[in-house]
Amino acid sequence: MTKNLRVKSSEYIDETNRISFKFNGKTYHGFKGDTLASALLANDVHLVGRSFKYHRPRGIMTSGSEEPNAIVQVNPGTNRTEPNVRATEVEIYEGLEASSQNCWPSVEFDIGGINNFLSPFFPAGFYYKTFMWPASFWEKYEFFIRHSAGLGKSPTTTDPDIYDHRTVHCDVLVVGAGISGIMAAKNAAKNNFKTLLVEEKNELGGSTIYENNEFNKIDNKAPSEWLKKEIEELKNIKNLEIKTRTSVAAYHQYNYLLARENLTDHLEAKDKTNKIRQRLLKIRAKKVILATGALERPLIFNNNDRPGIMLSSAIKKYSEFYGVACGSKNVFFTNNDSAYESAISLYNKGINVEAIIDIREQSESKIVKKVKEAGIKIYWSHSIVDTTGYKRLNSISIMKLSNDGASVTGSKISISCDCLGVAGGWTPAVHLYTQSGSKLKFDEEKKIFLPNQNTSEQISVGSCGGDFKIDEIIKNLNQKLKDTLNINETDLDSIKVEIDQENSKRNIWLLPSDKPLGKTKPFVDYQNDATAKDIKLALREGFRSIEHVKRYTTTGMGTDQGKLGNMHALGIIADTAGVKMGELGTTTFRPPYTPLTFGTIVGRNVGKFFDIFRKTPMNDWHVENKAEFENVGQWKRAWYYPINGETMHQAVQRESKAARESAGILDASTLGKIDIQGSDASEFLNRVYTNAWSKLAIGKCRYGLMLNEDGMVYDDGVTTRLGENHYIMTTTTGGAANVLGKLEDYLQTEWPELDVYLTSVTDHYATASLCGPNSKKILKKIIPDLDLSDENFPHMSFKESKIGNIQCRIMRISFTGEHSYEINVQASYGKDLWEKCMEAGQEFNITPYGTETMHLLRAEKGFIIVGQDTDGTMTPIDLQMDWIVSKKKYDFIGKRSLYRSDTMREDRKQLVGLLTEDPNEVLEEGAQIVSELNQSPIEMLGHVTSSYFSPNLNKSIALAVVRGGKDMMGKKLFVPMENKNINVTVANPVFYDKKNERLNA
Amino acid sequence: MFLINCPYCGERDQQEFKAGGEAHIERPKQPTELSDDEWAEYLFMRKNIKGVQFERWNHAHGCRKWFNMVRDTSNDEIKAIYKMGEKPPSQ
């Protein structure tokens, strides 16, 4: 039978709402308002997991997001399962299931626990040192490591939940709703600042809401009573939005913060469906007020990690807030007064407190006196030197501390207990502060890092700013609010605070034991099992930088990022190396503050919304006609149109033959189109293309090659002169946006004197490309009035016309080498145009072809595709396109680079054709080309860039780039493949219709 | 994520912008007069300093205008923003 440790009803726990849940397969009960951690503790369950390296039994240590041990898998085996969830943050609901992680086969019996006994062999850097060699053993190591370690299991099925992103703008963002955050938000909102208050828990008030120290009063009330009234008043304040269950994960520069709002994780499965589970808030705040509080520090002593050893403040919260006693025989171990508050909290509820071990010599505060009056034994100047109990703490041994705190003396006293609260003082939660780029300063007296230099408009208030006592908090908060909000009065002006808190604290980073350090296990990082001796070993081995020590020992590298132990690690390093902590600096706190789900990060951008895609106006026709599609940039382009179960190869061969024998049609709408206007448009084209443009007559088209300033081919396309000062430029499909950007750049920054205006019109027009010997007859049927004679409408010219009432622009240009027309209409008429062409072409067996056939046809003609046959290292000369480079023009983009010694080398890679000895052998694109097979290593001359079986030539053809290839015509080379060497001959890259006779056929 | 004050549109999120490298490098007016070394200096050599740097930025997903920015690369503080063709503010 499990014990019930629910000791007193709490207003935050609804005892009328009993909830059953399962942990490690066993059913337990809790109440609405419990976290998984508080409900387990109420059932006397402390053992919840195993540590990462030694598999030591570990229990719940904290009551918040800093929890290092109680990391569970929620709803294992379901599609909503989530690993690495802190039991202290899971709100229980009916049907919740959770299980321990990092234990195999079970948390009670864990094979990896043997590592604990082998631990002398697992020093810092063990994994780095051991699993390095022999390399062939890695597979065995991996099996072992994966089985016995690992942090939870990822879900294996699709996430059923919806996630969302939202952008939020506010004047003031307040992070954390403890007493400081609430008062800051209230006063900001009252002064007409649009204020957002976010709190990671589901209740407001922080730790003050259950503050029980009877010697502290605000306006003559208990601080908790006073704060409840303030919280009640928030409801009536305008300009204030409050988001609970919302955790700020990242604080970037310029006050840009990311927060995760949890909307359904606390609901039963049936209430989760069709709701947004988590929402990522992208917050841009004019001012940020950090009120993130402080985290209690543990103390570092031998065997300080047993289940039942917890933070003193957590014991207090479980008792006061959840009404749960964490043990029946409690002991506290402290270096300051806060453990006494926890002890009194238990005492007032009738829970047994055996003793308080205090490393200080004394303290005279009222709360300490109260503990004495209660008859609780206090051991001053004592330290814990060891603990016992494997799966649950059952005793501690204490000894007297020497005056310098470096050793222990006298006889050992053993105290039997089942719960130990440790109180090592408080660390301001400055994680978000440092993420923003702001700088910390170490306070040598308080032994804490404090905000020092802000990089944006922000303040840190309350304990995250270094104020721990209520009177200091209120006073400093008031002044900071007035300064940052530029206001004269606040609600805080008239508040009266009485307190009895003593600041006295004795800080010893690593507490001594009667045993030598090597025989003890003082854990610094609980999740990653890094002990104080690992840190000292790292220092002995020569590590000096804190960042290196961190990585070598893995201190602070768990999912909790060492929220509890980082300060101790720094302190131990400083003490050992004999430097000041302030000089040591601190490790970087990286986002996220607590882990985020992938769902939250990607939001709605999943499945078909993962990336946007663009469809042409003819897309529906392609879909109806069973086209296969390929992605080109963001475009969905028809790739080929298989009929009667054709393979891709069969379809492409058929399409290619049809286009040359009679007629083919291609959807060319995706080509980039830039409208260029202005009195300097011709001059502009002269500067951006390699060839000359001034003399291009109106109504004529010209192919242009665009270089980068380094002389390498960047883009190509046909530009048509529509009028005196009006051109339309086409670009490659993938290059459209970049070309426009580049042209704008030159216009705005280098040539602002030019009168030129650029407009992207890619989406404005739909383009059907009609090609083949019968294309003219088909066009004639569609536009009977247009004179298509070679005299009136020659190759490389343009006509404006009408198809019925539809205005169209027709260019007689060709990318296939066939007689062809590109017909452009307003995008909304695209499908109509396409269907008209298909109808008119029916008697000529017009064949729609996709991008694959287009690529094949142009390869037969030796036309390059920028990005396939070029890769940013090819000049026009390398492409054997010298003809397009004007010798007369004084300048154009990239011209000077064509005369650099490197670009003029004769042995650069140059574009050539390749023919295989066996005409049926089709080369692989990307295959390497060599001239000598017997060399070692074989010198690589180049590679195949395009390769097809040409149905029109009935043989394999390829384009390739080959070093010095220009002078290799007819030379035999080899393409070595995995199982064979293919013999090839260098050829002219124009394989088909070398005299261009078909253009006018 | 910077908040960038486009001189034409006002404050916008960084994701609307594209960085365009070092500013105030003018394209030579007479490239053919330059030696290979001089041309290479213009073509390839860019500063990448820790500290105050003059940069080109483009409001790519906004007004498409290019402008200049003075940024301290050590803490990403934007010290000044000014239009193309305007003189950089004195340091």
Ligand SMILES: [Zn+2]
């Ligand atoms: Zn703009």
